[in-house]
Amino acid sequence: MSTAIFGTKIGMTRIFDGDVAVPVTVVEVQPNEVVEVKDNEKHGYSALKVAVGPAKSGKNVGKALAGEYKKADVAPRRFLREIPSVDGAELGSKITAETLNVDATVNVMAISKGRGFAGVMKRYNFAGHNATHGASKSHRGPGAIGCRMDPGRVWKNKKMPGHYGHAQITVRNLKIVKVDLEKNIVLIKGSIPGPNGGLVNLSQK
Amino acid sequence: MINALIDSVQKEHLRDTDIGEFNIGDSVNVHTRIKEGDKERIQIFSGTVIRRKAGHGDINAAFTVRRIVDGQGVERTFPVHSPRIEKVEVFREGKVRRAKLYYLRDRVGKSAKVKEKVRIK
DSSP, rough: OOOEEEEEEEEEEEETTTTEEEEEEEEEEEEEEEEEEEEEHHHHHHHEEEEEEEOOOOGGGHHHOOOOOOOOTTEEEEEEEOOOOOOOOOOTTTEEEGSSSSTTTTEEEEOOOEEEEOHHHHHHHOOOOOOOOOOOOOOOOOOOOOOOOOOOOTTTOOSSEEEOOSEEEEEEEEEEEETTTTTTTEEEESOOOSSOOEEEEEEOO | OOHHHHHHHTTTSSSSOOOOOOTOOOEEEEEEEEEEEEEEEEEEEEEEEEEEEOOOOOOEEEEEEEEEEEEEEEEEEEETTTTEEEEEEEEEBBOOSSSOOOOGGGOOGGGSSOOOOOOOO
C-alpha cells in the first residue's frame, strides 16, 4: 500500500551512526490533519485531503474554505494537499510520521529553489569561454547554437538560457535514518530539493 | 544561527566523553580506533595541530594534524565528535601567533617547527 505524508524541510546536519558520519536532512512532519475523505463512490478515487504547513490566521481564510475546515474541526493551515488513503482515517484525524516504514526507502517530492532566468552555465553546466587570452565580451555565453543554411534553423530542445528552478523535483529511493515521533521529525539520508522551510512530500510504495 | 530542531538532532550525537584539551600549534598524539576484521585496535597519529574548525557545541567541529613522514607532509583531519577518536594527548605545547598554521606547509626542516611554549610558574 502506498503511503505519503507532508512535512517541512528544516535543514541539514550530520550524525554519527555507529562509527560512520551520515549526512542527514531534518524534515519536520507535524501530524497531517484530515479535512476531507474522498472515496471511490463519490469521487471516483480514494484519497485524503489534509491540512499541512504553518497555521493560517482567520482573515486569510475565505468563508468557503473556512466552512471546509470547520466541517472537519481542523484549524486552518497554509496548504491543503491530497495523500493516499489510510485505513480508519476520518474527518479531523491526524496522520503522523508513524505511517512511514522506517526500513523502506522513501521518495521525496518538493519544489526546487528558484534561480530565475539563468544562463547556460548555471542551467546546463556549459563550460563557458576563456576569462582571458583575448576573450572579448563572451565569457559565459552558450557559443554556437546551430548550423548554417542547412537546416537554417535551431533544433528544438536546444539548451539555451531561461527559467531555472522552482520546478517539482522528485528524488527517489532515499534512506530513512530515523523517525522521531516525539519531536515529529524524520531524518533522511542525503539532500532533498527545495529551500529550508519548504513543503516536502514523503511517499513510499 | 542553528534551528532548534536541528540542534536537538545534533545534541544526541555530540560526544559525551572529553577528548582532552589542546590548542593550535600543540604537538599531539591522536588515538583512533581502527577496526580490522572483527578486532579493534588503537592507532596513534602524532603531529602538529594546524587548525581547528567550528566550536565546541557543533557536530561539524574538526581539527587537522600535520606531520612529516619520510620527508612528505601528511595531514589528517579528524571530526571531534567521531566515536572513532579515543582521545587526544598533548606532548608538547606550541607557541603560535595565529589560528591557522597553513604557513607550515611551505616550510621544510627546522623552519617548519613550532616553537615550544614556555610556561612560567
